[in-house]
Amino acid sequence: MTADRQATPDGAPPGARPPRRRRRGRVALLLLALGLLLLPALAAGALYVRLGGTPLALPGPIADRIEARLDAAMAANRVEIGTIEISRPEGTVELGLTLRDLRLSDPDGAPRAAFPALSVELSTAALLQGRVHPLRVDLAGAGLRLARDASGQIDLALIAGGAASELSLAETLARLDTMFASPAFAELEGVTGTGLQLVMEDAMTGQVMRVREARMRLERKDGVLSLSLGGALEGSRAATLDIALTRDAGTGTANLGFAFSGVAARDVATIGPALAWVDLMRAPISGFLGGALMEDGSVGDLRVSLDIGPGQLRVDGAETPLGFDRVAAALRYDATSGRITFDSLALSAPQLGFDATGHADASPDGSRYTAQFRLSDITLAPGELFPAPLSLDGGALDLRLTLAPRLEIEIGQAALFDDGLALSAHGRLWGTEAGLALSLDASLPEAGAAQVLAYWPEAAIPATRTWLARNLPAARLHGVDVAVRAAPGQAPEVALDLDFTEAELVALAALPPITGAAGYVSLVGPRLVLRLDEGQIAAPGGAAVALDGSTMTVANTRVPGPEAELDLVVAGELTDLLTLLQAPPVRLMQGSAMTPARIGTGAAEMHATIVTRLMRQEGMGDTRFEVAGTVRGFASDTLVPGRSLAAEALQVAVTPEAVRISGRASFDGVPVTGSWSRPLGPGAAPAARVEARTGLTRERLADLGLPLPAWLMSGQAEAALVLDLPDGAAPVLQVTSDLSGAALALPPLGWRLTQGQTGRLDAVIRLGPAPEVTRLALEAGGLTLEGRVSLRPGGGFDRLTADRFRLGRWLDVTGALIGRGGGRPPAVEVTGGTLDLRGAAPAGRGGGGAGAGVPITATLDRLQVTEGIALTALLAELTTDGGLSGQFRARVNGEAPITGTLVATEAGPAVRIRAEDGGAVLRSAGVFRSAYGGAMELVLRATGAEGTYDGTLSIDSPRLRDAPAMAELLNLISVVGLLEQLSEEGINLGTVDARFRITPTQLILQEGVAFGASLGVSMDGTYALATRQLDMAGVISPLNAVNSLFGAIFSPRREGLFGFAYRLTGPSDNPQVAVNPLSILTPGVFREIFRRPPPNLD
Incomplete structure (x- = not known):
């Protein structure tokens, strides 16, 4: 690239013509000038375009210069930057810086924040002016730590771990506010963060919470610095937490706010004394907590709104947690006084709901609360506790709650109000090493029974509640006091006391209700006692029976079908009382022909003890009972059919085995002292019995069906009477007497029993339309009689049959006395036996006559005249008119036949005997065994000496x-x-x-x-x-x-x-x-x- 750029010495291209070269040289010069002018722009443009791709690391000097600028802007913090990258985010025109390994520290070098990468979007306009003004700052993957130390101060460190400088949260916000207030951050819209790791540490509780993929935003508007943090809590599926921190630069005040959703109650309870009480709940909590942030970093007054649930209220040691749907609370916490003011507290549970307001004074460590609440809109939904929905007007509650070292709830006073009802209570619930213990006392001055039962949870003392609901359906209750004591591992002890008036009480399911009842109920542990001071029960088809003074005791209400003992004091008509006893469980006289109406009438005052099980039983089941008392003015014409029984007062006793009525009474006008009884129960004989004693006279015997001749008896003797009354059969009367005080006489036989002598009389009389003496036994003064007596229809003596009649050693016969009516003495019929004239009493010696003559028909097996002389097969027709006299025929010693005539003399009987064969008579008599034939006449006359006769004898040829x-x-x-x-x-x-x-x-x-x-x-x-x-x-x-x-x-x-x-x-x-x-x-x-x-x- 250097060879391509090399120019010619004159600046023209090689090989150019000079003129043209001059023209071109000017052009080149112009272009060069333009190039020099456009080169920075082109370079800047190229750099701008380049930055739209991958970030570009700034050279060291430039990076140092930027670091210095930022450090100068952060007056309270020192800035250290590892590297700085510049970039232009795609789709934007603003340039951005990425500061890697950015660390902030205090002037003394203590770290305050550390960011792996911090992206800063810069203001292009400020850059063109040579200034670095961030517009937006974004944090990614940074760590934040919100911590509360042991003194309660809160600090926010923008560092994931390690030691941070000890600055309070207020100081941290102040420094951030100062930083944001500097000109360098004048255009900063805010600081955002995503994918952050927020750690919250609480040195007071040792709790550590982490928010994964947290988000953050920090901004300052109108002089207010706002920092918000939020995200999902680790270890929870749905719990989220949002933290808001604000600082007003004008006032210098700072506030802290927490918004949370689905957070565990235990996590919320660690916030402070205002919320420590929610640790009792096991439920997700959503809500908001806001408060002032003090200069020392502690939280001052709080405003809290909570939305808790659904969940459970769990107390360590309690067997069953209490479930609820929602608890909503709005409260304020005064950090200075420690008072929590509940502007609202609402509970919604499956069976309970209420709204409340009040306050609680919390201890500094949040372990104790002293609270007062006023409750309203109390609703009790139907379910396990209440069978029907209830709504209460309101209530009040004073309590002290202690969370540590062990749970303790002290209720100083609790009150519920609804429609005139005022329930008050106090008590204590506390934890022990073994579990929870409870002491609760509640009282209700007055209320209706139905009202109390409506508010009585079905699961609380269920057996007693069920019994009262069934057996006390209507009443006015007074002084209702309930005491509950419970210890770990032991059955709760419950005590209940209440008075009732105007009550309708059902003592036993099979009986009519007791009306007009007043008394009290006492329950101590499993023992229930019901006392009836007033009350009456109406017998079916009869009048009311008073039960004043009665009690019922159930020894153990905790077992199914408990045994109850009824101690009844009963006053009323006897028939009505017995009718009530016919109902289960007593079932008196069940299966018997005897009925209460047959027993009789009278005013009864009874004491009854009934022991039975409060459950359905077949028959009498396990029922035991005893009834005893007095009946006054007793009268009955049906107890003994056809007989009247009356008494001024009788004693009555009833047991499962028998019913018994005893005392002094009049039986058909005969004064008696004794008892009437009837066996009861399965297999009992279908019969009643009367056992009595009476003064026995001839007149009273006649009244009882045993008429006697006037000459036979006088005076009075004590006698025992036993009257059997079988169902469907005639009554049977037994009369027994020792005859002391009575005088008996048989003048024809010369026999008499004086009043000073004793003997024995036994008689069995079948009563009814045709009375009959089925057995008559008399033994007195040497006389023995065994027989029976039949009476005429409509009354009157008919016949006395003597199966044996023995008088001394001289008379032993069978026979009968046959009534002749018309006031005449009965005829005598002797059907067999022996008579020994040697011991016979002379006529008249008995001391009285027999009145009108008595005809006697005698058939004797043997009439002993003297030793060795007896008349056998004796047939006689005699009379007592003027003494014993008449005709007879017999055989002498069973051999020689004779005929004779008997006449009465002053000295005794005289006999004239005739025989056709006098010799045979003498031979039979053993007097002269060699005499034969000859008509004989023998006359014997009593001399007055016992067994001694003077006689004459004449025999012809x-x-x-x-x-x-x-x-x-x-x-x-x-x-x-x-x-x-x-x-x-x-x-x-x-x-x-x-x-x-x-x-x-x-x-x-x-x-x-x-x-x-x-x-x-x-x-x-x-x-x-x-x-x-x-x-x-x-x-x-x-x-x-x-x-x-x-x-x-x-x-x-x-x-x-x-x-x-x-x-x-x-x-x-x-x-x-x-x-x-x-x-x-x-x-x-x-x-x-x-x-x-x-x-x-x-």
Whole structure:
């Protein structure tokens, strides 16, 4: 290129002609001049065009010169530049500089900013004038650090890492403002940055946040310097942060503003005391924070708006976080006083919403707040807590919130107001090593039950709330106090106290509601107590029953179907009370024919204890109950069908096993003291029972269905009554008495029981339209009676059947008393048994007559007359008219038939007995076993001594045959013909007459005479009935027809003139015979010398 530019010495081209060369030389000279003039422009143009391509590095001197210019413009900072490149961005006319490795430092050399590359668009006009005036500055990939030190001062360093100079943010802004105010930056529109790395460090919390691909803009307009930074936070998908810093050059004040979106609550809580409380939330937060920047770099007063959520309120130790949709707050923070003023605070949660205003005084470190809020527009949405939407007028809250070292919320006072309702509360929630603890007390002066339940969260004490909602649907509540205590790892302890009036209370689901109720409810832990001071319950179809003073206790409300104990004090009509007990769970008399109306009426005052489970049960389930009390003015015509029962006062007791009514009453006019009872429950007998005691008189027995003759009973004896009342069957009455105080008599039998004596009476009476005594047992004074009595339709004695009638040792029979009506005594019918006359009482000895005569028809198996003499198969038709008398027939000792007549005497009964075969009678009686034939008549008369009778005997023409004793006697006196007769047809004894006495032990023969043609015999002596021993003596007179003619003259005993005296001793079937032969020589009266005197009956 140097050879091409070489010119000729004269300046013309080689080979040119001179003239022409001169002309051309002038032209060349002109062009040269023009070239010299256009060369800078061409060079500048070429450079301008060149700069539209790749940047051009400026030479060192030029770069140094530019650096010096910038350093001079930055009065408070020193500028150092690595290299400078110049370029013209495509599509622009302005030139730009790219400053690489630009560093700013304090005058003392401390770094303040470092930029890998800084692009500056310069003013072309200023450049043409020789000045460097930036129009726009752009940062790319630079690092910025916004830091807060431990004292709370904030600093902005335009350097990614390493140590920066310790300047406050206010000083940094002041320096930037001073720099921008210099003439060199007069045309600067602003500084922008993209792709920056913003690091925010908080020495107070140790937190570090980074903003990736941050953007920045710095500008100054109208004397106000503005710096904005923003970008997306690292570690979050949607969180963004925008920071605005301003400084007013006129006032020198600086302000700081943060706009954020989707930032974690914990990150926002680190800003300062005004926002530390949001650390309780786990939710994204959007909002704005603005405040004054103090000269020392700290933040002064703040203005904050927050939009939080959706998220949860989480407290360490709480099992379940509280979810919310949105929390919006607008607040102001006074840095001097530490007071946060909430201009608005709004919560929107799935089940709760409210607006609030108030203030909170924050501690300098933001760990404690003392706050007061006023709430409005409180809404409670339906859901888990409330079944229906609610809206409250407002409320107030005073609290102290402590965040460190452990969470603690102290509620000094909380109040809710709505439509006359005023709820106040205070309490404390605090954290422990094991978890959260709670102490809360709330009170409500007065409210309606429905209103309280509407505001009572369903999840708070759910079992109690459910019970009150179901069982106290309408009431006026007073003094409602609630206390909650909760400790980590333990079930919450809840206490609830409230009084209620004007209430409708449902104690048990199956019962009608209690109306007009007043009382209180107390819940301490799981134990619920309901006290009813006033209240009444209407029985179905009846009147109201008062329940004043009743209580209900549920020992454990936390278990499903808890057991409840009802302690009821009941006053009302007995029928109504029992009707209520018929309802579940008691189900009194279920499945029984017995009904409350059948029991009776009266004013009842009862105490009932019912233990049951509050759940649906089959039958009685686990229900247990006891009812006890008093019924006054009791009356019933149906408790005992057909009988009236009345009492001034009775005691009533009811258990699952039985219902029992006891006391003093009148039973069909009979005063009784006892009880009525009826078994209850599955398998119980379908019958009721009355057990009582009464004074037993003849009149009262008649009232009870046991009429007795007037002569039978007098006086009064205590008796026990047992009346069984089976369903569908006639009642059965049992009467038992020891008869003490009563006098009984059977005059016909000579029997009497005095009032001082005792015995036993047992009677079983089937009552009803046709009463009947199915069993009658009497044992007293030696008398035993077992039988039954039937009554006539409509009343009155019909028949007493005695299955056994025993009197002493002498009467043991069966038979009957048969009513004859008309006030007449009953007839007597003896159908069997035995009668021993040896012990019979004489008629009249009983001490009274029987009045009108009593007919007696007797069939006796045995009538014992004496020892060894009895009448069997006795049939008698007797009467007591004037004493026991009548006709009879029988057999002697079961053999010889006889007939007889019985008459009454003053000393006792007298009997006349006749027989066709007197010998057979004597043989059957064991008196004389060798007598045969002969018509006999025997008369026995009572002497008044027990078992003792005087008698006479006469037999016409009996024969003596096969008599060993007589044979021996005849043999001794050598009467051969008579012996032959004795062994053949027998000796005709002619007429036999005897006088004797029978005692219980012996027969005393005073005089016995047999007066026959061939033989005459006289006899006297004794015969032992038990041992059959004879001791007889007499005279036997042979040839009696002749002998007796002279004997009548000389013998006082109708003996012959001549006779043999004899004696019989020993057993009757083989006696010893002794004859005095000399007696034949002593006729008549002189024989008395040789014989003993006869027995003296006196």
